[in-house]
Amino acid sequence: MDDVIHTHSLVKSFGRTRALDGVDLTVTRGEVHGFLGPNGAGKSTTIRVLLGLLRKDAGEATLLGRDPWRDAVELHRRLAYVPGDVHLWPNLTGGEAIDLLAALRGTADRRRRDELVERFQLDPTKKCSTYSKGNRQKVAMVAGLAADAELFLLDEPTSGLDPLMETVFQDVVRQMRDAGATVLLSSHILAEAEALCDRISIIREGRVVESGTLAELRHLTRTAVHVTAQHPVTDLAALPGVSLVAAEDDRSAQLEVDTSQLGAVVEHLGPRGVLTLTCTPPTLEELFLRHYGNELNGSRSRDDLVTASSAGGSEES
Amino acid sequence: MTTLTGTMRLIRLGLRRDRILLPTWIVAIAGLASATVASYTAMMSDAAQRLATATYAAGNPIARLMDGPASGTDLGAMSMVESYQVLAILTALMSAQAVVRHTRQDEETGRAELIGSAVVGRHARLTAALAIALGANVVLGAAVAGALVASDLGLTGALAAGLSVAGIGWVFAAIAAVAAQVFATARGANAAAGAALGVAFLLRAVGDLLGHVADSGVQVISAWPSWLSPIGWGQQMRPFHEDNWWIAGLFVGLTVALAWVAFALASRRDVGAGMVPARTGPAYAAPSLGSNLGLAWRLQRVTLLTWLGGLVALTAVFASVAESAEDLVGENDQLKEILMRLAPGATVVDLYFTLTMALIGIAAAGYTVQVLLRMRAEETTGRLEPVLATAVRRRSWMGRHVSIAFVGTAAILALSGVVGGAVYGAMTGRWADGIGGLVAAGLANAAAALALGGFVVAAFGLVPRWAGALAWSALAASLVVGQLGAMLDLPQSVLNISPFTHVPAIPAEAFSATPVLILLGVAAALTAVGMLAFRRRDAGAVA
Numbered sequence: 001m002d003d004v005i006h007t008h009s010l011v012k013s014f015g016r017t018r019a020l021d022g023v024d025l026t027v028t029r030g031e032v033h034g035f036l037g038p039n040g041a042g043k044s045t046t047i048r049v050l051l052g053l054l055r056k057d058a059g060e061a062t063l064l065g066r067d068p069w070r071d072a073v074e075l076h077r078r079l080a081y082v083p084g085d086v087h088l089w090p091n092l093t094g095g096e097a098i099d100l101l102a103a104l105r106g107t108a109d110r111r112r113r114d115e116l117v118e119r120f121q122l123d124p125t126k127k128c129s130t131y132s133k134g135n136r137q138k139v140a141m142v143a144g145l146a147a148d149a150e151l152f153l154l155d156e157p158t159s160g161l162d163p164l165m166e167t168v169f170q171d172v173v174r175q176m177r178d179a180g181a182t183v184l185l186s187s188h189i190l191a192e193a194e195a196l197c198d199r200i201s202i203i204r205e206g207r208v209v210e211s212g213t214l215a216e217l218r219h220l221t222r223t224a225v226h227v228t229a230q231h232p233v234t235d236l237a238a239l240p241g242v243s244l245v246a247a248e249d250d251r252s253a254q255l256e257v258d259t260s261q262l263g264a265v266v267e268h269l270g271p272r273g274v275l276t277l278t279c280t281p282p283t284l285e286e287l288f289l290r291h292y293g294n295e296l297n298g299s300r301s302r303d304d305l306v307t308a309s310s311a312g313g314s315e316e317s
Numbered sequence: 318m319t320t321l322t323g324t325m326r327l328i329r330l331g332l333r334r335d336r337i338l339l340p341t342w343i344v345a346i347a348g349l350a351s352a353t354v355a356s357y358t359a360m361m362s363d364a365a366q367r368l369a370t371a372t373y374a375a376g377n378p379i380a381r382l383m384d385g386p387a388s389g390t391d392l393g394a395m396s397m398v399e400s401y402q403v404l405a406i407l408t409a410l411m412s413a414q415a416v417v418r419h420t421r422q423d424e425e426t427g428r429a430e431l432i433g434s435a436v437v438g439r440h441a442r443l444t445a446a447l448a449i450a451l452g453a454n455v456v457l458g459a460a461v462a463g464a465l466v467a468s469d470l471g472l473t474g475a476l477a478a479g480l481s482v483a484g485i486g487w488v489f490a491a492i493a494a495v496a497a498q499v500f501a502t503a504r505g506a507n508a509a510a511g512a513a514l515g516v517a518f519l520l521r522a523v524g525d526l527l528g529h530v531a532d533s534g535v536q537v538i539s540a541w542p543s544w545l546s547p548i549g550w551g552q553q554m555r556p557f558h559e560d561n562w563w564i565a566g567l568f569v570g571l572t573v574a575l576a577w578v579a580f581a582l583a584s585r586r587d588v589g590a591g592m593v594p595a596r597t598g599p600a601y602a603a604p605s606l607g608s609n610l611g612l613a614w615r616l617q618r619v620t621l622l623t624w625l626g627g628l629v630a631l632t633a634v635f636a637s638v639a640e641s642a643e644d645l646v647g648e649n650d651q652l653k654e655i656l657m658r659l660a661p662g663a664t665v666v667d668l669y670f671t672l673t674m675a676l677i678g679i680a681a682a683g684y685t686v687q688v689l690l691r692m693r694a695e696e697t698t699g700r701l702e703p704v705l706a707t708a709v710r711r712r713s714w715m716g717r718h719v720s721i722a723f724v725g726t727a728a729i730l731a732l733s734g735v736v737g738g739a740v741y742g743a744m745t746g747r748w749a750d751g752i753g754g755l756v757a758a759g760l761a762n763a764a765a766a767l768a769l770g771g772f773v774v775a776a777f778g779l780v781p782r783w784a785g786a787l788a789w790s791a792l793a794a795s796l797v798v799g800q801l802g803a804m805l806d807l808p809q810s811v812l813n814i815s816p817f818t819h820v821p822a823i824p825a826e827a828f829s830a831t832p833v834l835i836l837l838g839v840a841a842a843l844t845a846v847g848m849l850a851f852r853r854r855d856a857g858a859v860a
Binding site: 096 | 597707
């Protein structure tokens with residue numbers, strides 16, 4: 001397996017705060033890897049360690065097979081970085097900032113740069129001090145994405161972008177993947193990750209708590225099932241991995257089913273004369289809430305939360 | 318007035334933010350005033366000695382230029398003449414920085430927008446900033462007066478002295494308020510206030526030099542340029558001598574007028590913008606920008622050119638009055654004798670140039686510190702991070718900024734020497750003496766400025782969070798030691814802390830290589846430590 005990024009038990013503390021508490025992250029060549037977590041979970045700190053800006057306290061980290069701290073400059077020639085919180089030199093124009101960052105990286109592709117400026121509808125003649133947040137973000141985006149790099153480290157790159165630009169961004173990332181690049185995309189915008197990512201790692205309080213393809217992650221959680229049948233379905237709730245959320249009458253039910261038990265449920269339903277059957281796979285948001293829900297509700301039980309959040313979702317449908 | 322809604326709350330916020338900084342300034346400045354009196358009391362045991370010293374100070378052109386107009390033989394008056402210049406410079410810096418911190422800097426960081434969106438009037442921020450700065454100066458004036466009374470000086474004179482210090486603070490707070498409206502960056506606003514301080518110093522230096530000694534023999538009647546300078550006004554109050562209270566009216570009048578201008582400008586501009594609208598620029602970077610050095614130069618060139626212009630002009634003015642200094646001494650045999658004893662084998666002009674270049678040297682160190690601290694500013698604002706994420710080595714990024722600081726310092730001092738020497742040469746025909754002596758003196762002082770620079774680099778590498786405070790404190794300490802050290806009778810071990818103590822007194826004495834080489838060695842060693850430490854530490858806004 002060709003791992004472009006590999007960290008194991010990565011630890012980084014700031015004073016008494018343990019920002020990274022044993023991060024295990026693996027990104028393989030050619031994939032778009034979503035790095036999800038809310039604010040303060042450790043996404044940016046991980047990326048900064050990978051960039052050699054911060055020095056790890058313990059654990060392993062390799063980037064393109066090399067040490068991100070010791071070989072920072074050699075690695076930087078092969079990667080491009082787009083920060084989420086962009087600060088630029090107020091007296092330079094956007095165009096100057098783009099060219100400067102490209103020149104400092106090494107090679108610059110003028111045609112690609114102009115194409116991206118065009119696509120992101122950026123006016124490169126304005127001084128950076130006069131740009132809005134979204135436009136500053138576009139400057140960093142063009143400077144990073146115009147690079148001819150093997151690896152792109154994108155740290156919440158679309159914060160402040162409007163939905164049109166978000167679409168352009170997604171197109172550009174897909175093109176990069178088709179061209180063989182590897183992308184680590186940190187985000188808390190789940191729709192973006194759902195649309196782009198081959199694999200996803202969810203980070204929480206400095207640890208990666210879940211990692212896999214979206215399908216794999218979905219497998220770990222529950223599917224909302226609504227069924228109406230000709231015969232009573234009241235005994236469904238007794239099956240393993242199934243819980244009843246609401247029953248309108250004995251011939252219809254709203255269920256939460258462990259995704260791994262879905263087959264058994266369908267078999268069980270076969271002879272009941274199914275009239276309607278809707279299976280709603282969990283959204284990424286629900287996956288996310290599974291890990292973060294207790295912070296939202298102040299409760300410790302994950303299962304309760306899955307039920308609660310899924311139930312909330314199904315009432316709308 | 319609804320434009321002032323929320324001012325009280327903003328004042329409380331400002332005081333909370335400045336709760337350590339302003340008290341530190343106030344205690345330090347009042348402490349300095351008190352220390353000067355203590356050392357004068359110890360040195361001047363009787364009236365005859367005071368008379369001799371005051372007569373010397375009145376007749377000595379160098380004392381007039383560096384300290385100000387002699388004002389009689391009262392102990393309090395003499396200590397205020399000696400210390401007022403330094404007290405005024407420190408007070409002006411405290412006040413200007415406080416106003417800029419609470420106005421333009423808040424706009425730059427976006428805090429002003431957040432505050433402006435709350436129930437806060439349009440003029441509340443500026444009013445609060447001025448109220449904090451003016452109020453801090455009232456406290457400072459009272460602290461200075463209290464320190465002087467505690468030193469057994471009379472209450473009336475002490476109040477006049479306190480007022481002369483507070484007045485300078487008020488004027489520079491108001492100057493900074495105007496600068497903060499005109500310039501779009503805090504750096505620019507602070508630089509403008511600094512330039513105003515330089516001009517104020519120069520005007521009163523020239524005015525006092527060109528003045529004449531009163532019949533009493535212990536008082537200098539300053540020429541008109543002194544009256545154009547707020548520092549000059551403070552000295553013309555002559556506390557403990559004449560106690561010219563009416564001069565407080567000049568301070569108040571100018572402060573009110575400048576504040577009015579600041580409010581008028583503030584009403585006419587957008588939050589976040591300066592008076593000059595931002596223009597568009599090139600869509601592509603020029604090839605010269607597209608390198609590590611190109612970026613560092615682009616960021617630092619305005620700072621370099623500003624300091625270069627200012628200090629070259631200052632040296633030129635000092636050099637242009639060197640001849641009148643010589644004439645003044647020529648008329649006074651007793652004074653000539655004292656000066657010859659100070660520096661045997663040197664001429665009055667040599668001594669004059671030695672002291673002038675020592676002053677220019679420490680001012681140039683202000684450039685060194687400012688350029689080096691720009692590295693920290695780049696880091697804390699998050700602009701360093703994208704640069705270090707490219708193929709730029711930390712060592713080379715830092716090396717470019719350090720080079721611009723060090724080469725720039727040497728260039729400023731060398732060029733000041735060349736221009737000052739040329740001015741002197743043109744007026745007297747003594748070209749070689751002028752240019753040779755001043756350039757040598759400038760470069761010797763550059764070695765001390767670089768040693769101070771090395772300290773800043775080491776602080777940036779080892780303790781980045783403290784770099785700013787350490788750097789400015791070191792510069793202020795060097796200024797105090799250089800200007801007041803001998804008079805304060807500080808032990809040699811304390812004087813030795815300032816690198817400028819070790820600069821050979823060129824051209825009054827012969828050049829000696831050893832101290833200069835040692836200073837350069839210290840600069841190199843500290844710079845190496847700082848650069849190594851920076852390679853090993855976390856970089857970015859979190860560090």
